[in-house]
Amino acid sequence: MSSPATGGGPVRALLADGRIVEVRPLSAGDLDRLRRLHSGLTERDRYFRFFTSRPANLDALLRRLVSSTGAEHEHAALGAFLGDDLVGMAHYEPVAGSDEAEVAFVVDHRQQAHGVGTLLLEHLASLARRRGVRRFVAEVLAENTAMLRVFRDIGMPLTANPAGDSYHVVLDLHDGYPAPWEERERTADVASLRPLLRPGSVAVVGAGRRRGSLGNAVLHNILASGFTGACYPVNPRASTIEGLPALPSAADLPSDVDLAVLCVPAEAVPGAAEDCGRRGVKALLVLTSGITQRAELAEALLSAVRGHGMRLVGPNCLGVANTEAAVRCNATFTATEPPKGRIGVVTQSGGMGIAVQEQLAAVGLGVSTMVSTGDKYDVSGNDLLLWWQRDPATDLAVLYLESFGNPRKFAVLARSLAMIKPVLTVRTGTSDTARRAAASHSAAAATPAVVRDALFEQGGVMAVDTLTELVAVASVLSWQPLPHGDRVGVVTNVGGGGVVAADAFARRGLRLPELSRSTTETLSALLPPFAGLANPVDTTAGVDAETFQRCLAAVLADPGIGAVLAITVPTALGDPAEGLADAVAETSNAKPLLAVRLGQLSMVTPLRPTRGGRPVPVFGDPADAAGALATISRYARWRSRPKGDVPDLPGIDPTAARAVVATRLADDPRGGWLPPAAVHALLDAFGLPVVRGVEVGGTDGADGAVAADATVAAADSLGYPVVVKAVAEGLVHKSRGGGVLLGLGDRAQVRAAVATLRDRFGPALGGVFVQPMAQRGRELLVGVSHDPTFGPLVTVGLGGVDTDLIADRAFRLLPLTDRDAMDALAELRSAPAIFGEDAEHPLPTGAIVDVLLRVGRLAELLPEVAELDLNPVIVHADGCDVVDARVRVRSRNSGDPFLRRLRA
Known part of the structure; x- marks a missing residue:
């Protein structure tokens, strides 16, 4: 369904008490309803609205409110309807020569305090942002506390300066889903x-x-x-x-x-x-x-x-x-x-x-x-x-x-819930054939499964592949506390079980650390000399159940252990698993305990203490226990990490960036790839560290061939050595297509490079782009692709000509927080060798995180950007350099995914 955010039709939305109203643009057919709304105002409400109880030319104003043409420079008026009754309206008038608009509201006094005004303000702000309005301004009487509260509660940056008996209110119309919006939506829902x-x-x-x-x-x-x-x-x-x-x-x-x-x-x-x-x-x-x-x-x-x-x-x-x-x-x-x-x-x-x-x-x-x-x-x-x-x-x-009908809002809502209650899901399969056919590295990598997993990762949702895995994880979450990190202790009375468990944990990214000296001494006093005191602890099959349980309690108490797995088989001396739950219930253990009873046919069963307390989940296979524990450990780590923010980045000029896109779409409404100069202007507007260059067009001779003299002049102005890149029709991947010549150290080499590119591309060569050679460093890829359902997806990974071969990438959906950017880098398989403490020359993460955040902001503010590739982004000790970039735009009339509205 379309929405006022796109200048479209009506939507249904919820008031604070759960009632459903229809919000839509007012039209000429609503004039009588608008008259009735205003005639029903109390004298006090009329005074608050017009600063007089007897406004002049009211009917002319009302006629103007229902005459909006929907053009960006026109005023806009939205109404809230309960059934056929207009119970509230909000409108704005653009301030000439600025990106501001004056806003005003009227709400039926019988419907006040139910959230009508706040809901209208949210929808009107979304519509105004889409039309280029950046601020709402209003004059509000000081005694009109209800209207002032609507502005203050909206959750956007606000200034309210006293001016005599009123306040001059300025509201910055920021994108996003402020916390007050989420709380209002939760209350109403x-x-x-x-x-x-x-x-x-x-x-x-x-x-x-x-x-x-x-x-x-x-x-x-x-x-x-x-x-x-x-x-x-x-x-x-x-x-x-x-x-x-x-x-x-x-x-x-x-x-x-x-x-x-x-x-x-x-x-x-x-x-x-x-x-x-x-x-x-x-x-x-x-x-x-x-x-x-x-x-x-x-x-x-x-x-x-x-x-x-x-x-x-x-x-x-x-x-x-x-x-x-x-x-x-x-x-x-x-x-x-x-x-x-x-x-x-x-x-x-x-x-x-x-x-x-x-x-x-x-x-x-x-x-x-x-x-x-x-x-x-x-x-x-x-x-x-x-x-x-x-x-x-x-x-x-x-x-x-x-x-997913509204995946961007799903990510926000799932994150809010997962911070206090675990959220589990079963992955469902989707085709990635169409994604492989996309025209850039970023889009080709953004398969539906990748997008879905990024959605779950950012939302703190634990995703499993089967129903049995789901039940296993749900059992541990229901019966045991969350683990303290990924360090697991294993206690077993069968040595082979410990070996299997160690392999399973290693595959799942869990660690079996050394036990503390105190724990080892306790175990040594309990076990025979030939027992294994390392982690996994092999008690041997000859110990009785009581000794086994005392060993288990010692490992649980080890401060370096965050979770414990007990692996048992019954022997003639007893079954250590039988009293396990009772033994643990008698301790002050706040760590999860999982058990494996080798030979058990069921995947997981509860072992309940006889005197009350938490059941212990008992698995039949160490691999299943390791899988459940790994899933929950990742969730615990996600939940305990800093929440992260979407920072207010300096040096961003959205107006200049929109002008670049608008110019390209004015030339061809279908869109397409931006020329190099436009790409650089766009990236400059978002403060991205682009290596400057000069574009040289076809001006040499009657045949329009690329000018070698102009190319040399450009190289002279930039300083040697330089890079010369082809600007050719249909050439998307320049390096792979032979369109990049590196390390040109003098004029002769530049002339030779131009001749080489003429030979390779012939009439398709429309120009060249000359840049100075960038500082050496690690080549990364940063990109954006646009999924029709999930919205923009930011990609980071190893870059250069072999990026598709290596395919070491991480993905995040918007909004992108600084924590999301850091986690995406840490998710790369190559991260330890590039950014880790053990790397030979570890690179700083701050500069690449800044690039990711700026690219994410670009994708948020410019939904017309269908694809963006920064490849390579060269990361070095001094920062980052964007050496090559490609951007494809297309016309897009996108709605507001965070606007409060019902599906039906």
Whole structure:
């Protein structure tokens, strides 16, 4: 759906109390509504708005507000509608000769304090930014505290200077998703989802009498789960169903039912949804399939949802369940009751939802809430991320997502949740064929899987490949504390198990450090002389269970150990695993303990202490335990690291950069590769350390060949040695295509270089670009590619002509923080040899981090940049030099991914 941010149509958004309003540009057809809004203002509100209780020429002003043409230089006016009623409006008037606009608001006094003004300000700011406005200004009376609070709470840089009995307010319109926006969205979203996830009443429209029918299965499950609220079956051909009186249609429902579950045939869904809306139903759960494939049914369903301000899950979904004691609502058609627990689950696939629940139940875990989003018209994974952050019944989130409607917001919301509660997901496969065909190194590397993994990495989401891995990690997270780093201690009564574990940990990037002297002395006193006291600790098979457990306690207490793995087999002297949980429960251990019982057929089972306490997860294979522990260790490290900031970088001139792009698109609206001079101007505008150069065009002779004399003159002006690069049609990769000649030390060599390039490229050679030779150093690649779903992706890796062969790269999505940039460098396989303490000549990271942040800012502010390659970026002891760069632009009318709006 388009939005006011792109000058498009209406969007639905949530107020603080969970009600849904429509936000859209005002048009001539809204004039009467605008008049009614202003005529209904109290005298005090009229005075606040116009500085007088009797404004002159009010009707002329209102007519102007609804006459905006949508051009960038024109004013703009947005309205907020509850049903057909205009409850608020916001507009701006551009200040001539500046990038400022004067802004003003009107909100119906009956709707004030519900967030109407704040929501309008967010949407108007997004629209204004898109049109080139950089600041809002306003004169606000000092006693108008409500309006001043709206400006202060918006979360953007603000100055409010007193001027007599008013304040002169200046609001800088920064891009992004300020923390107050996220908190407002969370408050509103949670309020809107309560009727869905904690309903006090449920109607089942299409409730069947026949066992085995969809409608009967859902109704039966709701009642069997012990639902604590009122339940209303709807069936025109039955008087009672499952012992409850049946209503003939949704139009006969009592008013203000929280949730209606639609199980009727696809053709009947829109009508049932409309009836529900008229009766004040707050949320719909549409289980019916076959709607998305028929555009007329899909649009009619959405029309009912939009017209009556309802939230919607589905269609084509498994349902929704909440196991909380105060709710107990299983509005699904699963064959078994969802296991009660503290794991929130959201899944696009109903079958995967069933499988996740069954596998969790098999190990003694359960769900707090389960939402199957199906075709995902409205409620999505992002909504659940907001819900679970405030849900005291949920300790862990599990996601199965096959698509991302708003991935940039997902990254922000997942990061907020993952900072306080673990978030787990199963990776889903995607094709990368189209990405390989892209025209630059960065785009070719940006496969969908790479983008998805970058999204999870930045959001702190633990990604696994299988359901069994998911259950293994969920078990450890549910039963044990987070590890203290990646240093693991292993205690085993079977030496071979320690060897297998050591290999598994090494493959997963976990370390087995030496134990402290104190720990070694304790073990020496407990074990026979031929025992292995190093890490892994081999107690030998001859020790009894009590001795084994005392050894385990000693390793757990070692300050250099962050997690412990116990590997056991039963012997004639006993089974060390049997009392393991009790032994650990008696200690003050705050480190995770995992166990492996060699020969166990199940991947993981709980070993519960007899007197209460945390279960110990017991695996059948050391590799599975190592995999789970490695995943959780990475998460613990992510959670404990500094959050990172998107710094305010000096030396950035967005206006100059936009002018470069606008000039290219004015020449050809389809876009294309920028010429070298334009590339340099663009990079200069973002303060990137470009090696200066001179472009020489075809001016030598009647045939337009490149001028050797002009090229020599350019080289003379720059100083020798120089580099001469071809500017030729179709030449994207200059070095690979033979278009770069290095180390030219005098005029003769420059002339020879021009002749060589003429021979190689013939008429395609449109010019040459001359640069001084850069300082020697390590060649890196920094790039940007634009994914149609995920947005810009920043790439960093080894550069030069062999970049594709080596393929050592890391990827990050926007917004890019300084922490993200540092982590991306550390992720490179070559990082220890380039930046590490053990490198022969370690290079400083500060300069390349600055380049990454500036490139990220460029990608944020210029969505028209489709591809950007800085290759190579030469990193040396004194900083960085961007030696070669390519930029492709294309027309783009991008929306604001952080704007508050609903999908439907």
